[in-house]
Amino acid sequence: MGTLVTRRVVVTIAAMLGMFLAAMDQTAVGTAMPSITGALGGLALYSWVFAAYQLAFVVMTPIFGRLADLYGRKRIYLTGILWFIGASVLCGLSRSMGELVVFRLLQGIGGGAVLPIALVIIADLYPVEQRLRIQGIFSGVWGLAAIIGPLLGGFLADHASWRWIFFLNLPAGLVATAIIMITFTDPAARHAGRIDYAGIGLLAGAAAVLMLLLLWGGQAIPWWSPAAAGLAAVFAALVVLFIRVEQRTPQPFLPFSLFADRVIAVGSAGGFLLGASMFSAVVYIPLFVQGVIGTSATTAGIALMPFMLCWTFGSIAGGRLALRWGYRPVTTAGMILLAAGFARLARLEPQALVQDVFASMAVLGVGMGLTATIFMISMQNAVPRTMRGIATSINIFSRNIGSAIGVSLQGAVLVGVLAARMRTLGGAPGAGLPRITDPQMALDAAVQAHLTRAGHEAFRQALAQGLHATFVLGLGAVLLGLALVVLYMPGGSVLDLAPAEGMAAGGAGDGEAG
Structure with missing residues (x-):
């Protein structure tokens, strides 16, 4: 032993x-x-x-x-x-x-x-x-x-x-x-039959096209352009073909019957919403700290540390609490904390202190630990061992797709709000305000050098308003996740929600260390 x-x-x-x-x-x-x-x-x-x-x-x-x-x-x-x-x-x-x-x-x-x-x-x-x-x-x-x-x-x-x-x-x-x-x-391995190469190819193609659309949209190509519409159409066609192929294949690459289990469905959709809110928002926290509050790049990077450390703490606490109370109470508490953290960020003023951001990120970190961890383990525990690989991958895949969509959507909103605000202020004489194409311009030394004191302050206020809009979007995604967990995550203990094979398959005997 x-x-x-x-x-x-x-x-x-x-x-x-x-x-x-x-x-x-x-x-x-x-x-x-x-x-x-x-x-x-x-x-x-x-x-x-x-x-x-x-x-x-x-x-x-x-x-x-x-x-x-x-x-x-x-x-x-x-x-x-x-x-x-x-x-x-x-x-x-x-x-x-x-x-x-x-x-x-x-x-x-x-x-x-x-x-x-x-x-x-x-x-x-x-x-x-x-x-x-x-x-x-x-x-x-x-x-x-x-x-x-x-x-x-x-x-x-x-x-x-x-x-x-x-x-x-x-x-x-x-x-x-x-x-x-x-x-x-x-x-x-319990492999039998042939591999669903058609399903693999269609899913890979759809994911690749979607990622390219999100990477190029608003940057290399305008969102409202024939090129973007073409990519969106190709993505939609590949998704429809993938669904039809998987429904007709005796041994599908992705069995849709998995999503009949509410734990899998909630974990997948919840992971997507976490990606769309939290991971994308983290991209813009350093921009707020450096571009609005006016700190150094080092301090902006340190602003993420409370989030990472409290995520670990939340994971430890969440796992133990789930053993006592089940998945639903813990994920509900995590979503409430995420909502509270985003609400704090959305209310930050341009005169806010770095400590205020640290406190908000700590709250978000605990909430992330309580939700992301439980979504992952609940999905792994809801299926037998022979489906655990795809269940784990679905969780990671949905979170990454959510993150990519969230970053694109929040980036578009940020640029739109910032550009509109700058147009309003554009008549200020001698301000030196630039045309906004990328919010990272707020950190560009060449741009800053051409701004007057009044222009710099106007730029800072506009950036704060744009970032507040991204945090509100994050809050909206988290509130959807909260409703999802409260309404659809099954109650009961961890053991009650495992399949008969699932509990037996969770021990060391399935993956021998020896």
Whole structure:
């Protein structure tokens, strides 16, 4: 027994190491991008270094989750992490920005396997009662990556080379690979029949087109343009075809019967709303702190730390509370806290203190821990082991799609409000107010240099109003989530909501550490 427990802990550490690498890579690259651009050029491709990874990650997440159900966790996880390591090395060897974008796309494919399958492996190793008690540790991986990533990226860019951000994935990834290969024994895969390649292709195509529409909309192409309408039409057509194919296929890639379970339906829709509200709003918190309050970039980054730390605390508390009271009371409390946090942000004045933002982010962090964690575990616990991979991936996929839509929608609202406000003030003589195309102009030193004192204050007030509008949108999404949880999340204990096979499948016997 002692050896089994030790092996299980070692496998957990290896899975978490893979999660950490995939999570930290994004944050570390962000701080090093000025150095990367200086070395490789290609400023026009700047945003695609991030977008290529995110596009591949979102598209591949549900595919790898389902394949892990069909062919086993170990095989798919090892394939994903070795792919991720190889693509990381190629990123580090890039000789141009174009090459880096292509290799980041490949890296995102590997990340789409590593992150969800690591969570599925952990779900296989521990019964739900244990997972709920220790879930805060897994959530802490995200917080740690968000804190360490920017610091490591900046340090390596300044004192070594930006290429080491990618090269460091090699030794750490190989350690995780070796541990999983040696210590983790996957039960025999229960795959029967053929793979639903048509369903996989249509879902991947629809997700890719949607992500491109959200990435290009309002930037490369106007929202109200033939190009945007064409992408939207292609997306709609692919979704309709996907639904028809899945309904007629004997062994569908995505069984729609899953969503007949209210836990799965609420967890998926709730995850989407969390992504649309919380993850997109986090993008604009540093802009408020730096552009409206007027602090440094460092302080703006630190503003996210209370959110990450309190998310971990909320996950720990939420898991233990769910064991006592069930999913619905905990997720309801989490949604109420998220609503309270957004309401605080929406009421912040331009004269607000950084401490006011910290307090709001702490409230949001606790709320996120109580909701995101419970949505994930409730979905994993609502299905038998043979469907746990796709259930986990649906949760991650819906949250990422929600985030992409939220960022685009809130960005469009922010630019619209800011531009309208600036037009109103445009007649101010000698203010030097610019034409607004991107809210990040508020941080552009060249723009700031042309503003008079009155113009700077007008710009700051307009930016505050635009950001308030994005926070109100976030509040609206959270209130929808609150109504969803209250009306549709089933009551009862955690054990009551598990399928007969689900509880038996939640222990270490399903994913042997030995």
